[in-house]
Amino acid sequence: EVLLVESGGGLVQPGGSLRLSCAASGFTFTNYDMHWVRQAPGKGLEWVSGIGNADDTYYGGSVKGRFTISRENAKNSLYLQMNSLRAGDTAVYFCARSNSYADFGMDVWGQGTTVIVSS
Amino acid sequence: EIVLTQSPGTLSLSPGERATLSCRASQSVSNSYLAWYQQKPGQAPRLLIHGASSRATGIPDRFSGSGSGTDFTLTISRLEPEDFAVYYCQQYGSSPLTFGQGTKLEIK
Numbered sequence: 001e002v003l004l005v006e007s008g009g010g011l012v013q014p015g016g017s018l019r020l021s022c023a024a025s026g027f028t029f030t031n032y033d034m035h036w037v038r039q040a041p042g043k044g045l046e047w048v049s050g051i052g053n054a055d056d057t058y059y060g061g062s063v064k065g066r067f068t069i070s071r072e073n074a075k076n077s078l079y080l081q082m083n084s085l086r087a088g089d090t091a092v093y094f095c096a097r098s099n100s101y102a103d104f105g106m107d108v109w110g111q112g113t114t115v116i117v118s119s
Numbered sequence: 120e121i122v123l124t125q126s127p128g129t130l131s132l133s134p135g136e137r138a139t140l141s142c143r144a145s146q147s148v149s150n151s152y153l154a155w156y157q158q159k160p161g162q163a164p165r166l167l168i169h170g171a172s173s174r175a176t177g178i179p180d181r182f183s184g185s186g187s188g189t190d191f192t193l194t195i196s197r198l199e200p201e202d203f204a205v206y207y208c209q210q211y212g213s214s215p216l217t218f219g220q221g222t223k224l225e226i227k
Contacts, residue, residue, distance in 0.1 A: 035216075037164075045156075045164060045207050047216040058214045061120070094163055098211070105154040105169030105211070107176070112163060 002026035009113030022078040022095035029076040038091035123219035131227040138195040142208035149212030
């Protein structure tokens with residue numbers, strides 16, 4: 001079964017840091033680009049960051065310079081290091097995959113992990 | 120950054136009716152890299168359409184996508200009770216990837 005499972009969410013104070021993880025299973029991880037997408041309470045979807053299978057990285061404007069995406073292919077894992085967190089970063093964070101070699105969209109998503117930034 | 124504007128914001132229809140959702144881009148979407156997702160409360164988004172018009176694996180054929188350039192449409196030919204949800208379009212042709220604000224499809 002193809003699965004993505006996020007972890008690492010929690011409550012953090014403004015200015016703090018948090019590292020999210022996404023464990024992938026059931027597919028060849030190195031054949032896929034990976035993404036983080038977030039959803040603030042009651043709001044729509046916002047793409048946060050993506051990483052290609054050659055470790056090329058991309059960021060949305062609201063997180064550039066504060067968040068760092070990385071992957072560890074040997075562990076089939078995706079990470080998001082979040083620094084200088086703000087109240088506006090409060091959201092459910094989803095990881096998702098997209099095929100590196102063909103257009104199939106973001107076809108598999110995790111269930112999400114919740115990040116709350118509050119004092 | 121490509122801004123995607125979805126309309127209407129809310130669509131009220133009855134089961135069995137046809138739904139037409141619109142997504143307009145602020146500039147042309149490269150290679151028609153436009154996707155549609157369905158999201159129900161408390162769940163992750165579900166991919167319906169990629170490449171503007173290709174149905175994802177396992178998606179019923181009552182869902183169809185069309186369009187190119189800056190104007191895209193998701194059509195649900197005959198609404199089933201399980202289709203009432205929020206729908207998002209997304210462009211992935213250029214970075215940053217962007218989503219529309221969503222259309223809520225509610226039961227009339």
